[in-house]
Amino acid sequence: MSNAANVSTAKPKIGGAVYSAPLGSTLPVDAATELDAAFKSLGYISEDGLTNANTPESEIIKAWGGDTVASVQTGKEDSFTYTLIEATNIDVLKEIYGQDNVTGTLETGITIKANSKELEEHCLVIDMILKGGNLKRIVIPSGKVSEIGEISYADADAIGYETTIQAIPDEEGNTHYEYIQKPTAGGV
Numbered sequence: 001m002s003n004a005a006n007v008s009t010a011k012p013k014i015g016g017a018v019y020s021a022p023l024g025s026t027l028p029v030d031a032a033t034e035l036d037a038a039f040k041s042l043g044y045i046s047e048d049g050l051t052n053a054n055t056p057e058s059e060i061i062k063a064w065g066g067d068t069v070a071s072v073q074t075g076k077e078d079s080f081t082y083t084l085i086e087a088t089n090i091d092v093l094k095e096i097y098g099q100d101n102v103t104g105t106l107e108t109g110i111t112i113k114a115n116s117k118e119l120e121e122h123c124l125v126i127d128m129i130l131k132g133g134n135l136k137r138i139v140i141p142s143g144k145v146s147e148i149g150e151i152s153y154a155d156a157d158a159i160g161y162e163t164t165i166q167a168i169p170d171e172e173g174n175t176h177y178e179y180i181q182k183p184t185a186g187g188v
Helices: 088-096
Strands: 010-012 019-022 050-064 068-084 102-105 109-112 122-130 135-148 161-167 179-181
Touching: 068 088, 068 135, 088 102, 088 109, 088 135, 088 161
Parallel strands: none
Antiparallel strands: 010 122, 019 122, 050 068, 068 161, 102 109, 122 135, 135 161, 135 179
16 A cells, blocks of 8 residues: 655754764664764755665577576665765865875864775775655665766756765675764754
C-alpha cells in the first residue's frame, strides 16, 4: 500500500553534511550519535547536493539461437559525487590534494602541492535531514577520491571541487551503510 508520508526530500545537516576522518576512526552505527572527534567537516557543498551511483553491472548470457538464459552480476560500483565549495577550508583542501600536500593555515598562509601522489583511503560520513526532521546518515567505512572535476575560477561562481568518492568494500563486503531514524527528544 502506498503512503505519501514515506516520500521525502533531503537537506544537509546544519553545520555541515560531509565529514572526513582517517581510516580506523570510530564509525557511527546510527543516525544520531555524535561523530568521533577525528571527523572533520568539509563544510558547504553546492546546491546540486549529493548523488550516489550504486548500480550493479551484469553480463547477459545467451543460448545459441539468441534466447537469454542467464544474467550474471560482474561488478557493483558504489560512488558518491558532490561539489565542495569552501575553497579556503584546510580540511577541504586536504581532501582534494592529499593530507601531506597541504600545510599551514589561512592566518599563516596555506601551501598546496599538486602532484601525482595517490590520495589516501579514509572514512566519510554524510548527514542529512529528511522530511519531518528525520535523520539520515550514510557511513562510508573506506572511501577514496577517485575523480575531481575541473576547477573553475570565475566572477559569478563559487570555486568548487566536484568530488567523486569511490566506496571500497569493508571486511564484511559492504561499501556503505545507511541509517535513518527520528530525532531524539533533545533535537538534532
